[in-house]
Amino acid sequence: MSTLNANxxxxxxxxxxxxxxxxxxxxxxxxxxxxxxxxxxxxxxxSTLGLQEKYxxxxxxxxxxSENGVTxxxxxxxxxxxxxxxxxxRIDFALLSLDQLINNAAKWHYMFNGKSSVPLVIRxxxxxxxxxxxxxxxxxxxxxSLVPGLKVVMPTTAHDAKGMMVxxxxxxxxxxxxxxxxxxxxxxxxxxxxYEVQLDKAKIICEGSDITIAxxxxxxxxxxxxxxxxxxxxxxxxxxxxxxxxxxxxSQTVIDSVKKTGRxxxxxxxxxxxxxxxxxxxxxxxxAFESLKVAPIRVCSPDFPTPTAPSMTEEYYPTPGTIADAAxxxxxxxxxTNSYQELKIAITRKGMxxxxxxxxxxxx
Amino acid sequence: xxxxxAYNLYYSMLRIRRIEEALAxxxxxQEMRCPIHLCxxxxxxxxxxxxxxxxxxxxxxxxxxxxxxxAKGGNLNAMIAELYGRASGCCGGRGGxxxxxxxxxxxxxxxxxxxxxxxxxVGSAWASxxxxxxxxxxxxxxxxxxxxxxxxxxxxxxxxxxxPILFVCENxxxxxxxxxxxxxxxxxxxxxxxxxxxxxxxxxxxDIELVFNLVNxxxxxxRMGKGPxxxxxxxxxxxxxxxxxxxxxxxxxTVEEIEGGKAACPIERFEKNALAAALFSKAEIEKMERxxxxxxxQSFTFALADCKPTLEDARAYVYA
Numbered sequence: 269m270s271t272l273n274a275n276x277x278x279x280x281x282x283x284x285x286x287x288x289x290x291x292x293x294x295x296x297x298x299x300x301x302x303x304x305x306x307x308x309x310x311x312x313x314x315s316t317l318g319l320q321e322k323y324x325x326x327x328x329x330x331x332x333x334s335e336n337g338v339t340x341x342x343x344x345x346x347x348x349x350x351x352x353x354x355x356x357x358r359i360d361f362a363l364l365s366l367d368q369l370i371n372n373a374a375k376w377h378y379m380f381n382g383k384s385s386v387p388l389v390i391r392x393x394x395x396x397x398x399x400x401x402x403x404x405x406x407x408x409x410x411x412x413s414l415v416p417g418l419k420v421v422m423p424t425t426a427h428d429a430k431g432m433m434v435x436x437x438x439x440x441x442x443x444x445x446x447x448x449x450x451x452x453x454x455x456x457x458x459x460x461x462x463y464e465v466q467l468d469k470a471k472i473i474c475e476g477s478d479i480t481i482a483x484x485x486x487x488x489x490x491x492x493x494x495x496x497x498x499x500x501x502x503x504x505x506x507x508x509x510x511x512x513x514x515x516x517x518x519s520q521t522v523i524d525s526v527k528k529t530g531r532x533x534x535x536x537x538x539x540x541x542x543x544x545x546x547x548x549x550x551x552x553x554x555x556a557f558e559s560l561k562v563a564p565i566r567v568c569s570p571d572f573p574t575p576t577a578p579s580m581t582e583e584y585y586p587t588p589g590t591i592a593d594a595a596x597x598x599x600x601x602x603x604x605t606n607s608y609q610e611l612k613i614a615i616t617r618k619g620m621x622x623x624x625x626x627x628x629x630x631x632x
Numbered sequence: 633x634x635x636x637x638a639y640n641l642y643y644s645m646l647r648i649r650r651i652e653e654a655l656a657x658x659x660x661x662q663e664m665r666c667p668i669h670l671c672x673x674x675x676x677x678x679x680x681x682x683x684x685x686x687x688x689x690x691x692x693x694x695x696x697x698x699x700x701x702x703a704k705g706g707n708l709n710a711m712i713a714e715l716y717g718r719a720s721g722c723c724g725g726r727g728g729x730x731x732x733x734x735x736x737x738x739x740x741x742x743x744x745x746x747x748x749x750x751x752x753x754v755g756s757a758w759a760s761x762x763x764x765x766x767x768x769x770x771x772x773x774x775x776x777x778x779x780x781x782x783x784x785x786x787x788x789x790x791x792x793x794x795x796p797i798l799f800v801c802e803n804x805x806x807x808x809x810x811x812x813x814x815x816x817x818x819x820x821x822x823x824x825x826x827x828x829x830x831x832x833x834x835x836x837x838x839d840i841e842l843v844f845n846l847v848n849x850x851x852x853x854x855r856m857g858k859g860p861x862x863x864x865x866x867x868x869x870x871x872x873x874x875x876x877x878x879x880x881x882x883x884x885x886t887v888e889e890i891e892g893g894k895a896a897c898p899i900e901r902f903e904k905n906a907l908a909a910a911l912f913s914k915a916e917i918e919k920m921e922r923x924x925x926x927x928x929x930q931s932f933t934f935a936l937a938d939c940k941p942t943l944e945d946a947r948a949y950v951y952a
Contacts, residue, residue, distance in 0.1 A: 300762065326762055332792065337751045337785025344755020347740065348690070350762065367782070371745050372752060377952045380733045380741060381724035385952035416950050440952035 277460055278631060282452040284426040285315045285391075288433035289353065291462045293323050296351060299437055302329040302338065303355030303391070312355050313393070313452055335364035339390070343373050343442075346388045351437055359392035359446065360403045373442040374417030388442045389433070394485070394537065395449050396585070397622040401576035407538035407569070409484065412444045413515040413547070420514040421467050422446040422485040425632050426456035428512060431465025439467065446514075448486040448537060455630035470518040472525070473632060476507035479531040479595050482522045482548060484511050487535035487567070489625075492632060493588040497614045498595055502607050506595065514544050519551035526552055530561035531598045535591055540568035565594045578622050588615040633841065637683070638902075638911035641840050643920050644679035645899050648699045650924045651708070655698075655715065656876035658932065664715045666728030671699040673870035676898035677802050678703040680843030681770060684851055690738045690760075690769040692753040696802075697732045697742035700772050705737035712931040718938035725941040738767075747773065747780035750799075754786045757797035757859070768796045768854040776807040778821055787828040787862075796854040798847065799825065801864040802837060808873045809884045825862035837865030838898040841905075868893035 279287070293299045305312055307320040307330050320328035331338045335356070342352040356362045362369075369390070377385045395405040412420045419441050423429045429447070436443040473488065474495060483491045488510040495506035507525045511518065526532050532552060536545035545566045552564065567586045575581055592615060596603060617625050652670045659668060671678065674696075682703025685691070693700040701711060707722065714721030715729050723731050730744035740756060743749055753771035760767050777783045790797050801821055805812050822832040831853070835842045843865060850861035870893060872879035880890055906912055 332785065332788055334782075334785035334789060336782045337754070337789055340748075340751020340782060340786065341755035341758055341789055344692075344752035344757075345759040345762075346755070347752065348756045348759035348763075350759045367745065367748065368751065371748055372743070376741070378949045379723060379727050379731050379743070381722075381726055382949035382952070383723075383733055383735055384741070387952075419951070 276457040278455045279426060279458050280453050280455050281426040281429045281447070282313055282315045284430035284456070284458045285433055285447070286317060287458070288430040288437075289316065289319060290322070292434055292437045293319065293327065295462065296437075298349060298351045299353065300327045300329065300345070300350055301353045301355070302331050302342065303357070304331055304333065305357060306330055306355060312357060313449070316355070335361055336368050339365035339368040340372065342388055343368060343376065343386050346386045347376065347384050351387045353389045353391065353437060355391040357393055358404050359394050359408055360406050362390065362392045369418070369442070370415050374415045377441070378417055385440045386442050387440045389436045389445055390442065391445045391447060393447045393449050396486070397450065397624065399576040399578070399622070400574065402573040405574045407536070409446055409514045410538055410542055410544045410547070413517070413544055418442055418444055418515060419467055420444045420446065421512060422448070422514060423465075423512055424451060424485055424488040424510045426454065426458050426630070428465050428471070430458055431463050432467060432512070434462055435464040435467050438464065443467065446485065450486050450624045451489070453624060454489070454628070457631055468513050468516045468518060470512055470521040471510045472521070473508040473510050474506065476505035476529065478505045478529060479533065479598055480507045480509065480522060480525040480529045481533045481535060481591065481595070482509045482511055483535045484514070484544065485537050487537055487586070489628065490586065490588045491535050491591050493615050493628065494591040494595065497588070497611050498592055501611045501614060502601070504595060504599065511548070517544065517548060517551065519548055519555065522548060522552055523555040526556045527559045530559055532560065532564040533567055533591060533594045533598065534564065535567040535586065538568060539571050540566055541571050543568050562598050565598065567591050567594055582621050587617070633911065635911045638906050639916070641679055641683055641844060642899070642902055642906060642912065644682060644703055645675040645840060645902065646920055647924050648675045648678060648702050649899055650921070651702065651928055652698060654928045654932070656871070659876040665717060666715060666730070667874050668715065668729040668876065669696040669874050670871050670876065671696050673893060673897070674802055674804065674837065674867040675699055676840035676902070677800065677837045677843055677865050677867060680840045681800055681847050683844055684847040685770065686767070687737055688767045690740050690753075690756050690767060692740050692749040692756065692769065693732065693742035693772045694746070694749060694774065695730045695742070695744035696774070697772075698729070701732040701734065701739050701742065704734070704739045706732060706734040706739045708927060708931045709934045710734065713935040713938050716935045716938070717940065718935055719941045719945070720938045724945065726946070747777045747783045750777060750783050751786045751789070754790045754795060754797055757790065757795035758793060760796055761793065766855050768798060768851055768859070770798045770800060772800050772802060775801065775803040775805065775812050775821060776815070777801070778824060779815055784824070787825055787830060790860040791828045791830050794857065794859055796857070796859045798850050798854060799830075799860065799862040800847075801862070802867045803864055804867040804869045806869060806873070809882070822862060822864040830860050830862045832862040832864070834864040835866075837867040838896045838901060840898055840902050868896065870894055
């Protein structure tokens, strides 16, 4: 369902990010990269592999375990003409830098009346599976979305990951770039040349007429599995919208869709209460209340931290089945049918639940 | 010391003192509707540092920034207008006293989260090094900063990358009303920097000649890539932590201590020595006073005549 020609080159999300960093560094010598493990043998899941060899130790840095201090140093460097890309292997580590992010990065341009700006990209990786547990698998997009002055994006496809990384580096604002770890291996059609994808626009993955499903990051992938099965087995037409950006939040694309379908599910990778899914539904209610035939549904993680043991995580995360059930509920469909049983079999993944789904390799 | 340098050092200190006094006096009119943290009694550190820098050098500061901003050459009209919340203020009225900036003279920004600008200054020095520039960055920090983790992180990073940054600690022993010995164990602040492998020196912040000479030496080193440097100066805050008044009646410090602090006045001390050495004359001081008064009066007139920004103005610059 890629909007691109299927004959174009296909690479993984993580390789797309590496290519975006490489091409941005080649094009603009102000771009520097810093993070814990950036030049080490594992190279942030290979996303920074070879960069230090190519661009040298004055542009590609490992960093002390000083998330707040180095974030501040990156802000200072950005104010002074550099364009740093900082990387956290887990979003959870970035919590140590909230003072610098919220008090300085987000407000520097504003509080000094536009006199200086902070062109800074901060990659944060959302972990999942293999017992990542309470402090290695949080989805904190709503937290960052609270703060005016920050841009927050979470691309889903390799194509968008590359284009949005290029755009984020060129942007004159601090951009929080959220990557779900389980998206890293998924491939997509990615042009070799450098290109930009805008940071403020949702993308319609597939058009449909019965129900709108708006999704964030990895939940787009889960929703796509549900949408394909709903169409092929039950004839239900889903309009799937990959939000791509959290702040700004492109609620208009969802409002336009809901005016057509009258039904809305929002699937998010985060806890339900106070989620960006909740905000999106609020905005849709304000913009298209009269179009809704039935109350919207949030599909989110439960309101407690992610546990570690496989027996506790197996049913923790929402699945394509959760999304399909929500869709059927909104449509008032009977689940005691043969086609429902067929649907459930089709969308229930095989193998262990706590590793990425190898059955789907992309493209979207 | 040359007469020219002596004149400039003295003028800079006196100007800061008179501006702060004028602010204190006018503050009670309640037209400056923002917190102010005056640096009366601590002028020698700001003036000594400012005199040793070039315009192309960069400076970051904190909540008590008026002296630093002025010593670096920050525009007085823009400062006073900012305190009055006017459109021509250095932040267009968005910041107030605690948010000083004048990029034209390398005053990169001051903000009021303790320790908050310390890593930014480190990043500024990092950028200068990566860009192969010879400018240096100065960051002012108080003794309270040494209770903030980010300051230790910043010292570590600056030392690791041999950055051209000068940390200037103004140790006035107080965090608001709380003494350092209630907040920190009995150990010296500059030795913390030394433990990070940073070159340090320390001394009496009321001695502007000492301040100037130490900063000069450090800056010379920094320009040759031999950074970073850390200087600790003892200082005394005469007035209340925040606001225009003396706060002797609160009795968190003794009368003897306050009197001792004032007796060590850096301006009187330098004046006495400079007059004795005939570096400048009493007549010249009188002229300085007149010039400063005229400048201050003009700045207040400018600020009060300036227009007030609106809520509509406040919507701008959320994003660059």
